[in-house]
Amino acid sequence: MLAGDWTFREADTKTLTHGIHPYPAKMIPQVASRLINIYGNSGGVIFDPYCGSGTTLLEAMLAGMNAIGTDLNPLARLISRVKTHPISISLLDEEISRFPKSIPDKNCPLPYVTNINYWFAKQVQSDLAAIRKYIDAIEKPTIADVFRVAFSIAVRKSSWVRQGEFKLYRMSDKQIKAHKAEPFALMLDALIDIRQRLFSLKNIVSTPRLPPAIHGFNTVDGIPKCAVVPCSVDLVVTSPPYGDSRTTVAYGQFSRLSAEWLGFPDASRMDNLLMGGGKVAKVQSFDVPTLDAVIAGISGVHRDRAREVAAFFADYRASIGNVAALVKNGGYICYVVADRTVKGSKIPMADTTAAFFAEQGFKSIAVPTRTIPNKRMPSLNSPTNVSGKIGKTITVEKIVICQKVT
Numbered sequence: 001m002l003a004g005d006w007t008f009r010e011a012d013t014k015t016l017t018h019g020i021h022p023y024p025a026k027m028i029p030q031v032a033s034r035l036i037n038i039y040g041n042s043g044g045v046i047f048d049p050y051c052g053s054g055t056t057l058l059e060a061m062l063a064g065m066n067a068i069g070t071d072l073n074p075l076a077r078l079i080s081r082v083k084t085h086p087i088s089i090s091l092l093d094e095e096i097s098r099f100p101k102s103i104p105d106k107n108c109p110l111p112y113v114t115n116i117n118y119w120f121a122k123q124v125q126s127d128l129a130a131i132r133k134y135i136d137a138i139e140k141p142t143i144a145d146v147f148r149v150a151f152s153i154a155v156r157k158s159s160w161v162r163q164g165e166f167k168l169y170r171m172s173d174k175q176i177k178a179h180k181a182e183p184f185a186l187m188l189d190a191l192i193d194i195r196q197r198l199f200s201l202k203n204i205v206s207t208p209r210l211p212p213a214i215h216g217f218n219t220v221d222g223i224p225k226c227a228v229v230p231c232s233v234d235l236v237v238t239s240p241p242y243g244d245s246r247t248t249v250a251y252g253q254f255s256r257l258s259a260e261w262l263g264f265p266d267a268s269r270m271d272n273l274l275m276g277g278g279k280v281a282k283v284q285s286f287d288v289p290t291l292d293a294v295i296a297g298i299s300g301v302h303r304d305r306a307r308e309v310a311a312f313f314a315d316y317r318a319s320i321g322n323v324a325a326l327v328k329n330g331g332y333i334c335y336v337v338a339d340r341t342v343k344g345s346k347i348p349m350a351d352t353t354a355a356f357f358a359e360q361g362f363k364s365i366a367v368p369t370r371t372i373p374n375k376r377m378p379s380l381n382s383p384t385n386v387s388g389k390i391g392k393t394i395t396v397e398k399i400v401i402c403q404k405v406t
Contacts, residue, residue, distance in 0.1 A: 002038070006031060006370035006399070016058070016204070017083040017197045021149050022156075023053035023076065024166040024254050027239040027336050031370065031399070032059040035237050039332040039401070040065050044234035049219040049323050050275075052251075054080030056237045057212040061205065065235075067212035068228055070219065072274055074264040075152065075255040077214050082149045082194070085211045087142045089199055095143050096191050099134065100184065108133045113260040114268055118170065124158045127183040128261060146198070150190035152258035158183045159257055166254045219319040220275055223326060233326040239336040240316070241275050242349055242394075275315040283310045286317065288355045290348040301343045309342055317356050324360035327404045332365070333357060335400040350398040361406035370397045 008030040013019075018029050032055050040046060042064035048056040051069030053076050060067035061084055071077055108129040110116065116125060131151055138144040158181035162169045171179060215227050241251075252270030259267035283299050283306050285292050291313065299306035327333060337349040354364045372395050 009373045032056045035334045047233045048238045054083045070215040153190040154186040220315045236333040280311045320356040338394045338397045353400045357402045362402035365401040
């Protein structure tokens with residue numbers, strides 16, 4: 001099975017609740033499902049240390065595994081909870097039918113949203129504030145969470161952010177003039193779509209199962225034993241950040257408007273809090289020849305960018321050390337990674353991931369390659385931000401598979 005086609009070109013990647021909300025750089029469910037079927041076991045424990053919007057968690061639940069995930073981004077955790085947790089469809093239907101008839105008056109206080117007038121029309125602000133007040137009054141937490149996910153979609157679609165982008169780019173004046181945003185209608189459309197997906201999931205998961213445990217700790221700093229017991233994990237399936245997230249896959253940028261409207265903390269600082277968000281005082285050696293050579297090359301062009309890359313890999317190594325301690329002898333890790341380009345130098349993510357796990361007593365099993373079809377990124381970009389200088393974006397992923405042997 002490892003030698004087969006991992007592209008899944010014609011697959012529906014938004015099946016069931018996988019499609020409830022967009023999120024940057026998601027692992028597609030078909031990759032997670034195949035890895036779980038090969039290396040997992042029903043009743044075993046699976047851990048995702050960078051769970052994002054919950055792809056691995058849902059596929060693990062469908063396969064009968066006990067899933068644990070963590071992510072620093074509260075919007076990601078919200079999406080993951082709604083995607084994977086059981087819910088009363090009848091109670092949701094009651095709340096959806098009540099929603100259009102029970103909106104509070106429009107004079108509702110606005111939450112703090114950075115540059116709110118730059119991103120939202122005045123009427124849209126008023127409508128969103130009324131919806132937020134309605135959601136805050138919902139008594140059932142699981143129902144309120146469904147409404148919050150729908151609200152996040154309505155926030156994004158009613159804003160002046162260029163649609164189809166993950167970064168915060170404002171529409172042109174012409175696009176803004178043509179943009180007809182109706183938050184109440186957008187909210188209702190999102191609720192109906194999420195409801196149908198939850199209903200479909202409920203029909204498949206007919207027997208009660210323990211929902212995934214979703215946490216907000218940072219695996220760089222350590223892993224609480226109350227969340228995951230050392231040497232208890234059978235399988236890790238994840239897609240980690242690739243470094244350079246603030247300028248490429250900007251999770252915090254993507255989440256910021258929704259997070260601020262929902263009142264989540266640290267919304268504007270999220271990219272700085274994530275792995276590699278800072279800089280190291282000096283560029284260190286990682287004892288991985290290919291990585292050290294690349295960082296040295298970047299340092300010769302732009303020392304600050306080399307320090308940012310080094311900061312990411314210092315965090316990444318610490319995270320891998322903590323994750324490795326959770327895995328049972330004979331257990332597996334599967335990291336879906338890609339080689340980013342920084343200052344014209346390709347970062348060897350697959351080699352580095354395998355090397356860091358080798359330090360922790362793992363042996364490499366395989367590194368299948370996956371071509372990424374229909375990626376929501378341009379085929380060319382400007383990595384140097386110099387006019388006229390362009391480079392290719394990521395079109396290939398590698399799946400690093402290792403087994404713990406000591």
